[in-house]
Amino acid sequence: MLEVEVSGLKFENPLILASGVLGMSASSMISAVKFGAGGVVTKSIGVRAREGHPMPCVVELPFGLINAMGLPNPGCEEFKEEIKKFKENCDAPIIASIFGGDPSEVREVARTLRDADGFEINVSCPHSDVTKKLEDDEEMIGDIVREVKKAVDSPVWVKLSPNVSSIVEIGLAAQEAGADAVVAINTLRAMIIDVETGVPILGNRIGGLSGSCIKPVAVRCIYELYETLEIPIIGVGGVTSWKDAVEMMLAGASAIEIGTAVMKDVRIFEKIKAGLKEYLTKKNLKIEELVGRAHRV
Amino acid sequence: MLEVEVSGLKFENPLILASGVLGMSASSMISAVKFGAGGVVTKSIGVRAREGHPMPCVVELPFGLINAMGLPNPGCEEFKEEIKKFKENCDAPIIASIFGGDPSEVREVARTLRDADGFEINVSCPHSDVTKKLEDDEEMIGDIVREVKKAVDSPVWVKLSPNVSSIVEIGLAAQEAGADAVVAINTLRAMIIDVETGVPILGNRIGGLSGSCIKPVAVRCIYELYETLEIPIIGVGGVTSWKDAVEMMLAGASAIEIGTAVMKDVRIFEKIKAGLKEYLTKKNLKIEELVGRAHRV
Amino acid sequence: MLPRMVEIKEIIEEGRDAKTFILDAPWLKGATPGQFLMVWIPEIGERPMSLSSSTSITVKRVGRVTSRLHDMKEGDFIGIRGPYGRGFEISDGKSLLIAGGMGSAPLAFLSERVNKFTALIGARTKDDLVLLRKFSKGELLIATEDGSEGRKGFVTDLIDEIEMKVYDAIYACGPDGMLREILDRAKELNILHKLQISVERYFKCGIGVCGSCVLDPSGVRVCKEGPIFRGEEVFDSEIGRYRRDASGRRVKYGNSKRI
Amino acid sequence: MLPRMVEIKEIIEEGRDAKTFILDAPWLKGATPGQFLMVWIPEIGERPMSLSSSTSITVKRVGRVTSRLHDMKEGDFIGIRGPYGRGFEISDGKSLLIAGGMGSAPLAFLSERVNKFTALIGARTKDDLVLLRKFSKGELLIATEDGSEGRKGFVTDLIDEIEMKVYDAIYACGPDGMLREILDRAKELNILHKLQISVERYFKCGIGVCGSCVLDPSGVRVCKEGPIFRGEEVFDSEIGRYRRDASGRRVKYGNSKRI
């Protein structure tokens, strides 16, 4: 009863592991599926190996997390193996999150990782120089999408930044360039300073805020996108309970990605699935009837 | 030991009541000063009386608040009296928060409220049609600042939105137009939907997120502005303790505004003052030495 | 606190224009008389309502939101947040309860908690008297402006029929003019400290952040430091002189409808 | 949890390249042996370190951050977050402790909590033996690769001098190769369930979110589900075969320096 189809991909349930959380290896993504995820997005992968930002790269807050991982990844050649291993062990769709400084770089990554079931182009990591400058560059985003679409046959999603004046315009640019879905949102650009020493805590100083505190911003972005876009929206940002997942779907999300909440509890997928089922039964609704329901009133 | 001077205005301490929180009448602003505020900013005032958005206009979250008041205010003619009454009873500076759809409207409000010690131009309320469209319009913001500067002699601050691609560019536009300081940040554009009914809770559907959860975004904005701007920055967003106030000053704030935290406790100003004093004593620092200290490392 | 959807378990007609809504909200059991809820009807609006018992509100049909509430049926759902605000301090001694119009609502709840009381209840006309049953365990005096029940006149006229000074605590809720008269009388008798009144102002947030309900000149928030105040806390206040409307404009008393 | 600045109360030199830092952090008293801290030197970096007692860490100078830590003095401050991770399950019976190199650190802490134990401690050379004093209340066997103290050879060679099977619990910490050998021996003797090992991987977040420390093929997070694992949980794992570096690339065992 939880099956959804998004941009031609079928998920056993709408809960997908978000990019960058545990997605560094096949084994951790397989374990997410074992714990109930309907699909997974990999860590964002670039052309070359990157170590990422210096540590500390996370700060835990009572209501969320600030991270500045800095897109560490082994490079697409090496990561090909992980996708292969995942697919050998798991039927759930695996979406490769990919990034790069220009369209040809991103295309190269996509081509190398073409075994993935779909692609999520990351143009929205707020603390990486590579992606930060793309986040509100509609033209460049359009170019990247077109290049990737030419290079692969599977669906292409674009992951949007909330750190822009109008997420809807960026979403429209992606749609016009041929994106099959948008993913909203990446983290909020944020920072924290230690008052004892006066030093910014994160090695990169600036990071991205995730977790329950950003959910109201994510819901707003999804709601706004749904008003204008025709392609599906995958919601992400601060989902920690079935209520959050339902709320995002009501706002317009066709599926949900979960990141930070996995930290405390990998079993979160099972828990949310159970809550979702109970809700649908009680309300006598089909899952697809949830999507965008808040716009009807 | 807590005295600060910002854009020529002297405050007994750097803690200022933020706009829109209790600032609807002289009496509530006087009581904020009685409870330790070094100054106050009024509710945002326009040319005509406005009732604001339909209720519900607030939703309380564990880590903050979403509000969609919709800039209710009695109009500048009527509000003149409140400023007069405040000044008859209180020596602390009173900053009139003012808004309008175009430069001449804002100028009219400023002129009517010229008894105020300073002005804070609100171009950043994320759920009011009037201000929402201004938030990233550098030209229009420049025009408004120039008009207001011509109309009044007292210092003019511009309150910036975090819901833009580059807060620094907006800050620069304000500075170039002659603003004496910038205030960062207003609320984050946000939304919440009731899962039982599928209805967006706020009467206006979309609102603004404030409170402790937005502090990491506010600190980042202040830090970025301090790197580029020459005029002072007043920090606001999620301050609930002396540590938060210190953190914002380390990031670059010359003074601090406090909004949502006043809800739970009007005595917050006294508490933060005590903490600040202890910190300065322990660290053997003057208050102005805090400002921007995190940039030195 | 998010609004929480609760079922209307029962609706009781109260006179002509009022209804009591009994809510399936067991967690309200700990509420104090005088506290209020913010009541939300999705897509329609949200309004402040005093608790008329630990799990009910009693609402007069006056405008958009209250009319819609009156159209609802048992089994329907509304959203509530609260209980909010400071309630009455309960006295062990002899209490005097004075209610004008819908002011009966919080005092009806209070009547469950005080030992011995006299209740002075006033309304425009017989059909506007609500919740009288709740006051029957004490001494009950009634006034209506048209004389259709009890003494003809205002509830404050009933004060002449009793001796205010003998009560250990005096509780009042009603229109500003009534409250002002009671404040004045209590002041004269030097018993302001015995008086607790429930104040109504325009509530937007209900949680002390927006400033819409603040009283001049002390700057207290009715929704947070109130809605129950001691006589001496508000004697000098705007009550009975003016109030503010939704935009914050001052409206002289007399121009404004009773809320 | 934010990093919390704590004072270094005391520094103890341990052989040639290691120091114990005793921290003024009384709230760590509840930590379990095997748990670790994320240790932050502002402007320099952050690194994972096992607790070598409830309020100390013992650190070998290997690179940028550990060198800087070694330069610090008593009275200086460092930031810590934690204690994190799953610690050892403490046995009531007879314990065998096997440490290679800096693996002595968590086992030194453990030695405070177990009753009767035998400790097998190995290092490259005499000067690399750390925290030996903590193991003196039990039976202590030493091995060095150059024979400068105790038996010449690897710590795993000491296993031949005792009877592994007689112990109720076996605890091990050290380089991957050593852990693999112990896993194999325990498997042979069918006592994998008695074995608990402390695993090191590249930690970035330390709290289970980044995926940098995950073990193949089970996908467990060393920082969260570990760093202490039962033998049967990790027998089939990558341990001793490969590990991942900071970028997530697999590095065959042997190519990587001991961490």
Ligand SMILES: Cc1cc2nc3c(=O)[nH]c(=O)nc-3n(C[C@H](O)[C@H](O)[C@H](O)COP(=O)(O)OP(=O)(O)OC[C@H]3O[C@@H](n4cnc5c(N)ncnc54)[C@H](O)[C@@H]3O)c2cc1C
């Ligand atoms: C603390 C408190 C307790 C109250 N308890 C009760 C009660 O127990 N029973 C009862 O029937 N009524 C009570 N009221 C009054 C009730 O809130 C109003 O009757 C109601 O808001 C009218 O809403 P409406 O949409 O039907 O009318 P509208 O057409 O919106 O307004 C009619 C009049 O109601 C008043 N009003 C409207 N909105 C508000 C608001 N947000 N806050 C305050 N007044 C408002 C104004 O005077 C307005 O002119 C209480 C008010 C307050 C402040």
Ligand SMILES: Cc1cc2nc3c(=O)[nH]c(=O)nc-3n(C[C@H](O)[C@H](O)[C@H](O)COP(=O)(O)OP(=O)(O)OC[C@H]3O[C@@H](n4cnc5c(N)ncnc54)[C@H](O)[C@@H]3O)c2cc1C
């Ligand atoms: C759970 C755990 C407990 C540890 N306990 C101790 C201990 O008690 N005492 C001790 O001396 N050492 C301990 N270490 C190892 C310690 O973290 C490294 O020695 C330290 O990180 C080296 O940092 P550096 O900046 O000095 O060296 P660098 O020059 O940065 O690196 C040198 C080598 O150290 C390792 N290393 C660097 N960063 C990390 C990291 N973030 N996570 C894991 N390994 C890293 C790598 O192998 C690297 O090649 C522990 C490691 C882990 C994972």
Ligand SMILES: Cc1cc2nc3c(=O)[nH]c(=O)nc-3n(C[C@H](O)[C@H](O)[C@H](O)COP(=O)(O)O)c2cc1C
């Ligand atoms: C530690 C961490 C690493 C992340 N890395 C990536 C990444 O590589 N690529 C990406 O698109 N998003 C990344 N994100 C963002 C998440 O995918 C997600 O958009 C965001 O965290 C909001 O969702 P959440 O609140 O459920 O975590 C990362 C988030 C965290 C917390």
Ligand SMILES: Cc1cc2nc3c(=O)[nH]c(=O)nc-3n(C[C@H](O)[C@H](O)[C@H](O)COP(=O)(O)O)c2cc1C
């Ligand atoms: C109820 C409410 C009303 C507000 N009204 C205004 C306003 O009229 N003008 C304005 O510039 N900011 C307004 N704000 C924004 C605050 O001044 C402040 O920028 C923001 O809330 C972040 O600070 P805080 O977290 O300390 O509240 C309002 C905030 C709240 C919560």
Ligand code: FES
């Ligand atoms: S109603 Fe908002 S402060 Fe009282």
Ligand code: FES
């Ligand atoms: S170090 Fe990040 S998950 Fe373990």
